[in-house]
Amino acid sequence: MKKTLVILASLVALVALVLAAGCAKQRPTATPPVAKVEAKIDTMFGVERVDNYFWLRGKEKPEVISYLEAENAYADSMTSHTTELQEQLYNELKGRIKETDLSVPVRRGDYWYYSRDEEGKSYKIYCRKKGSTEGEEEILLDVN
Numbered sequence: 001m002k003k004t005l006v007i008l009a010s011l012v013a014l015v016a017l018v019l020a021a022g023c024a025k026q027r028p029t030a031t032p033p034v035a036k037v038e039a040k041i042d043t044m045f046g047v048e049r050v051d052n053y054f055w056l057r058g059k060e061k062p063e064v065i066s067y068l069e070a071e072n073a074y075a076d077s078m079t080s081h082t083t084e085l086q087e088q089l090y091n092e093l094k095g096r097i098k099e100t101d102l103s104v105p106v107r108r109g110d111y112w113y114y115s116r117d118e119e120g121k122s123y124k125i126y127c128r129k130k131g132s133t134e135g136e137e138e139i140l141l142d143v144n
Helices: 002-024 062-095
Strands: 039-042 048-051 105-109 111-116 127-132 137-140
Touching: none
Parallel strands: none
Antiparallel strands: 039 048, 105 111, 111 127, 127 137
8 A cells, every 4th residue: 555655646746747848848749540430339228329439349450450550650749759758757656666575464264365576577476375474385376
């Protein structure tokens, strides 16, 4: 909880810096891509629902891929003036996170359950120890 609050406070402060820096520099202008409207009508229990952008669910379709690439290019062009600041914010936040960490063990029956984070890995490793917290570690789930 404390770790989350520290990260949240840091993020709020850094967002304020981003806004201040963004106001000081001239933002580039570009025309955003516009997704085509292709109505798909579903009727369920007598109620008609229209989804104009259902076609975007086709992740493998070339038209969807080209539209998403155009959106990404637009986002990159609109935020290009903040590239240096983005890197600075990322490094600041990463520097405040303890990458190797253990949760507090919880006893259930004969086992102590906990999770741990390892540096360089994106997800937790869920473990338990039998008898005491000094017992042999048994990895239940390595999400990485």
